Amino acid sequence: MQKIFYENSYKKEFVAEIIDIKEIDNKFHIVLDKTGFYPEGGGQLCDLGKIDSHDIEYVYEKDDVIYHVLNTKPIKIHKVKCILNWNRREYSMTHHLAQHIISALFLKEFNKKTTSFHMGIEDSCVDIEGSFSDKEIKKIEKMANDIIAENIPVETFEITKREAKKSKLKDDFSKINGNVRIVKVGDLDTNCCCGVHPQNTLDLRIIKFKKHEKYKTSTRIEYLAGKKAINYIINRDDNLNKICKYLSCSDEDSIKGIENINNKLTDSIKENKRLKEEIAHYELKDLVLSAKLVNDISIIDKIYNDKDTKYISKLANKITEEDNKIVLFALINGDRVNLVFSCSKNLNFLDMNSLLKDAIKLIDGNGGGNKFNAQGGGKNNSNLESLINYTLMKLQNELD
Template sequence: MEKLYYENAYERNFVANIIEVIEEDHQFHIRLDRTYFYPEGGGQPSDVGYIESSPIIYVYEKEDLIYHVTERKPSKFKKVQCEIDWQVRFDYMQQHLGQHILSASFVELFDATTIGFHLSKEYSTIDIDKVIDSDGFKKVEDLANETIANNLTVETLFPTEQELRKLPLRKQVSEKVQGPIRLVKIGDFDLVACCGTHPKSTLEVQLIKIIKVEKYKVGMRIEFLCGKRAIGDYSKKQESLKEVARLLGVNEQDVPARVHHMSSDINDLHSSVRALRSEVICHTVEKMLRDAETIDGIKVIKEVYQNIDLKYVNNIATQLTAYPNVIALFGIEADDKAHLLFAQSKELKLLSMNVLLKDAITLIDGKGGGSDFSAQGGGKNNNNLDSSIAYAYSKVRASIL
């Protein structure tokens, strides 16, 4: 089989003969006598396109033979028209050469080696073996885009073993690799073994933009976009920035300062809300203690709340039971669920809140637990919430008396 994608990565249409069709799992694996379709390999996804009117959804290489996968059985075998999806092919070419440029830039500036590469339909990543700060990433991105603008020629070489040993490769070729070694050379900037497809010039990559970095193993993972992807990402973000500026009523360049000011205002408001909530809880606790039923010197407080924050109720229970001789039995109904929260003062030993809650929570088909002094849990049956509180109250009353 002639693998023509190495001879001309820009060919979009060609004619070939079908020489074999293998049916597997309702799909048809077609082998041609010649192909420009690139099979998945070297971190690059396969081409897609058409053979006659049949969509080619995947291309792979097995035992030096290339198979084109379709869901339609071919009816024509001689001089079939083949078409490569150029938008997909050129996108992968841009991303792949962009990865070479980016990886070489990391080596040039920080001697950071690329130890992993992933190219998908939406994004690309490389993994490097060193940790670099944000200023370093900016320098790498600048060098990569300067290299693109320099319009360096991209060449393919097939050196002999003797020639290969003398070449200044960015990354040494594994001894496990058999057969001719294909090298991709970017001017005097980079030289590395690769089996993918690439543009003829760095200028065709158009743009490289690093969009996300994170620590990964001993080094870092870098997510980046090239070419049309990077330009599209910029356009979306520019539109978002315009909309944010419009909503804030400021110019685009003033958005960061405005957001920072709003964030400061929000933090101040949160502090005020917390202070007011604390004050409200104090007044609520004082009123509950004044109005509480007293049974043999113990204040028993029971309450069922509707759609209220569980943390808020928890704070009330905590402050109530900070006083001596207090038992709090609370129910909370929210979002079609029921919650129970039982608590008592530390010096009380009459009844374990954990045991009481596990007994009462069965009425709401729930689960929960805690300690002798505090327990909580939730269930699905909020129709029996009042009954659960009433049952717990009767057990407390019986224990006191």
């Protein structure tokens, strides 16, 4: 089969003959007499596009035959027009070549090998053995873009398996049948590769590292190249302009402006926390003063609408730090109710866990805890006041 994608990686359209159609699981696997659609392999995405009016869902190679998977069976088999999804091809081959350059530079500068490479639909990543500083990562990114500017030709050619084994190439040739395809990027990189690449480094236009992070024993670098990288940079520039406009500052002062906002926010959070603690202190006093007394034991009950569970739990714990205190709190949140039952440690003849599990049935809920603290949740089904009254009555009977 003639592989047009190797002859001309920029060819977007061609005419071919359908020489075989296999129906597998309600899909139609089409064989052409020649193809410009690259099959998935070598870490590169397969091409997509159309055979006449039929969308190609997947392209793969098996036993030296390339199959194009369609959802519908083509009627026309002679002189069918084939159109490549060019955006996908351009993305695929620019990111593949970008990986060659990135991997070669890390090997050249730091003698660190590539442990894996992944090409996704939106972005790609390469894993390099070891760890690197931000400065070292930036250095490689700059060097990669310098390589692009040199407009180095990307050569592809074939050598025999025997020649490959005698060469300095360290690839595994055991699974390759026939000749070995070589991709050479000037003096920077020579590799065994079956992928499709641009004809020169300048066609990459730009390589942009999005982020890097530790991954197992390697460093994972997420990057973009070509049109994707350009769009990413334009979007970031737009966002930076919006930030500067919001902060009324220049690009250079934007970090300082964000730091100032962060410092003010931190101070506000601290002040808010202090005020909450102060309010909680006064609320605690009021709750204790208005408590129901049964044999010198204070029972504090309240239904909240405007607090969160953490707040009422913290308040309950603070109250029951003193002896002879029982807390029955409820929090209404839409169609849900949360309960917090607590008692002082000296009231060890009581069991908040059993008390809550019995009462919470009135709101079709569940929960649990221990003798001194229990929490649960259920439905806000208009039985909440009855639940509190039932629990108060039960406690009074136990305390009398």
